[in-house]
Amino acid sequence: MAIAETQLYMPPAPRSRQRLLEDERWLAMLLLVPTVVLLGLFIAYPFVRGIILSVTDSRVGVPGDFVGLANFHKIWNDSIFRTSVYNTFVYTGVTTIFKLALGLWLAMLLNRNFRGKAFTRAFILLPFIIPTVLSTFAWKWMFDPTFSVLNWLLFHLNLITGRINWMGDPDLAMISIIIVNIWRGVPFFAISLLAGLQTISPELNEAAAIDGAKPWARFWYITWPLLLPVTMVVVLFSVIQTFADFQIVYVMTGGGPANATHLFATYAYQIGIGTGLLSEGAAISLAMFPILFLVVIIQLLYIRRVEVR
Amino acid sequence: MIEGAIWRKWVFFYLPMGLFLLFLLFPFYWMVITSVRPDGELYRPWNSINYNPFWTWKPTLDHVRYLFEETLFASWLWNTMFIALVSTLISLVCGVFAGYALSRLNFPFAGSLGTGIFVTYLVPQTLLFIPLAEMIRNYRLGDTPWSLILTYPTFLIPFCTWLMMGYFKAVPKELEECARIDGASRWQAMLYIVIPVAVPGILSAGIFAFTLSWNEFIYALVFLSSPEQKTVPVGVTSELIRGDVFFWGPLMAGALLGSIPVAIAYSFFVEHYVAGLTGSVKG
Numbered sequence: 001m002a003i004a005e006t007q008l009y010m011p012p013a014p015r016s017r018q019r020l021l022e023d024e025r026w027l028a029m030l031l032l033v034p035t036v037v038l039l040g041l042f043i044a045y046p047f048v049r050g051i052i053l054s055v056t057d058s059r060v061g062v063p064g065d066f067v068g069l070a071n072f073h074k075i076w077n078d079s080i081f082r083t084s085v086y087n088t089f090v091y092t093g094v095t096t097i098f099k100l101a102l103g104l105w106l107a108m109l110l111n112r113n114f115r116g117k118a119f120t121r122a123f124i125l126l127p128f129i130i131p132t133v134l135s136t137f138a139w140k141w142m143f144d145p146t147f148s149v150l151n152w153l154l155f156h157l158n159l160i161t162g163r164i165n166w167m168g169d170p171d172l173a174m175i176s177i178i179i180v181n182i183w184r185g186v187p188f189f190a191i192s193l194l195a196g197l198q199t200i201s202p203e204l205n206e207a208a209a210i211d212g213a214k215p216w217a218r219f220w221y222i223t224w225p226l227l228l229p230v231t232m233v234v235v236l237f238s239v240i241q242t243f244a245d246f247q248i249v250y251v252m253t254g255g256g257p258a259n260a261t262h263l264f265a266t267y268a269y270q271i272g273i274g275t276g277l278l279s280e281g282a283a284i285s286l287a288m289f290p291i292l293f294l295v296v297i298i299q300l301l302y303i304r305r306v307e308v309r
Numbered sequence: 310m311i312e313g314a315i316w317r318k319w320v321f322f323y324l325p326m327g328l329f330l331l332f333l334l335f336p337f338y339w340m341v342i343t344s345v346r347p348d349g350e351l352y353r354p355w356n357s358i359n360y361n362p363f364w365t366w367k368p369t370l371d372h373v374r375y376l377f378e379e380t381l382f383a384s385w386l387w388n389t390m391f392i393a394l395v396s397t398l399i400s401l402v403c404g405v406f407a408g409y410a411l412s413r414l415n416f417p418f419a420g421s422l423g424t425g426i427f428v429t430y431l432v433p434q435t436l437l438f439i440p441l442a443e444m445i446r447n448y449r450l451g452d453t454p455w456s457l458i459l460t461y462p463t464f465l466i467p468f469c470t471w472l473m474m475g476y477f478k479a480v481p482k483e484l485e486e487c488a489r490i491d492g493a494s495r496w497q498a499m500l501y502i503v504i505p506v507a508v509p510g511i512l513s514a515g516i517f518a519f520t521l522s523w524n525e526f527i528y529a530l531v532f533l534s535s536p537e538q539k540t541v542p543v544g545v546t547s548e549l550i551r552g553d554v555f556f557w558g559p560l561m562a563g564a565l566l567g568s569i570p571v572a573i574a575y576s577f578f579v580e581h582y583v584a585g586l587t588g589s590v591k592g
């Protein structure tokens with residue numbers, strides 16, 4: 001009886017298309033199709049293609065044959081590749097330390113109340129907004145061997161007597177690149193960390209101050225531990241971006257002088273696109289993968305841990 | 310604020326803040342001043358006497374004129390704008406849909422799919438540009454805006470999805486349930502109830518995606534070859550340098566004008582941009 005009654009009050013069956021959309025699983029599938037197709041086609045598939053390329057001897061226009069790990073063997077014995085690996089680690093390590101230190105300092109400054117705060121914050125993000133290639137050209141012009149404004153400044157401050165050839169010396173060129181990367185990255189660190197700082201209740205700091213904690217102790221025992229989760233995510237994110245950086249080095253030095261400032265990406269570009277040795281270039285690019293993979297795993301585990309808490 | 314004597318305020322606040330601002334903004338000042346300087350003043354050695362590099366009394370628009378008359382700068386601007394807008398739009402649609410599905414619907418493998426999208430968010434462009442270049446050539450997309458419009462979403466969608474998931478999670482379930490009780494279908498509830506509530510998130514994702522695609526360099530450098538197809542960053546890099554000769558005036562004018570559209574877009578949506586930036590790293 002009951003069953004018959006409920007059947008009596010059932011609304012007319014909707015058309016099948018609509019019924020499918022009412023089913024969570026079908027709707028989810030439909031909504032995810034464009035994303036999965038695009039990401040599959042232009043990330044997952046190229047990744048597989050890249051691995052296949054790296055074990056052949058393809059050049060531009062020539063399909064090539066299977067050669068096993070010959071490309072990896074070749075780059076392993078390539079002194080320029082070894083320099084690029086070394087450079088990439090130095091570049092990532094040094095810039096990350098400076099970006100974190102300066103970014104945190106700037107975030108602490110911005111976390112105070114002062115006039116024109118919103119305005120200042122908006123301007124500080126400019127290096128991060130403006131296309132990197134374009135702003136890097138401004139730096140390249142500032143580091144120009146003959147017309148450098150930095151040389152002018154240092155000379156007039158009586159710090160130097162002769163000109164500094166910023167881009168001609170391997171170490172100075174590396175330092176210049178590092179400066180540009182720090183310049184570009186500090187705003188990102190500062191604004192992200194500022195968001196983290198703003199979630200920390202000021203009462204904690206006040207309570208500690210009443211208990212007699214000095215500013216340094218308050219930072220070290222209250223602010224820093226509470227900020228650590230945000231800091232970790234920002235640092236790991238930045239490490240990935242810096243490790244795989246291309247634009248700054250490409251514009252500033254092009255890998256020079258004498259291939260001394262290449263990173264993974266610029267060297268892969270020079271070999272893969274510049275000289276057309278596609279498979280060797282793909283191998284150089286893929287050599288980044290183990291490190292990036294490690295960082296991503298750390299990041300995933302870390303986020304999961306934070307979420308579980 | 311810092312308590313105590315006024316000098317402490319200067320030493321611990323105004324001085325470092327001023328130095329930070331100088332360091333972060335000086336390159337832009339340098340860009341502006343170079344782009345309005347006549348060539349005669351530009352190429353004066355750094356140690357010549359009576360030379361003030363920070364100011365000019367004879368501003369000129371020659372470099373800008375050169376840019377628009379002698380190069381294809383106007384087309385580069387248009388190409389960049391078109392590519393950035395279309396790829397942002399595609400990514401927003403995909404990101405909003407995917408974000409909705411992953412944050413509000415129950416289906417098998419939701420968790421691992423979410424993780425998968427997050428991982429692609431962390432894949433840098435430089436990892437895949439060589440196989441992608443080969444694919445683009447095989448699909449005969451090389452040297453067309455579509456090569457970029459189709460590939461830019463790969464780094465925009467994961468970001469948009471991730472951000473939208475955060476916004477959708479914040480919309481109360483009851484809101485959607487009310488609409489469903491009133492007879493709305495799932496699709497209608499999503500389109501007319503949940504998505505409108507998440508509009509600030511969509512704006513954040515949109516402005517962020519727009520600046521990212523305006524900024525993109527390596528794909529554009531590798532996929533585009535003819536001067537009239539190029540985007541601003543690639544055009545400025547490849548067409549304003551002849552061998553070892555840098556045309557610094559037009560280069561800086563190009564850098565400045567190429568930055569202005571994205572700076573304007575940013576200035577209208579600063580708050581949304583900051584929300585997007587911090588939302589993207591909060592995880």
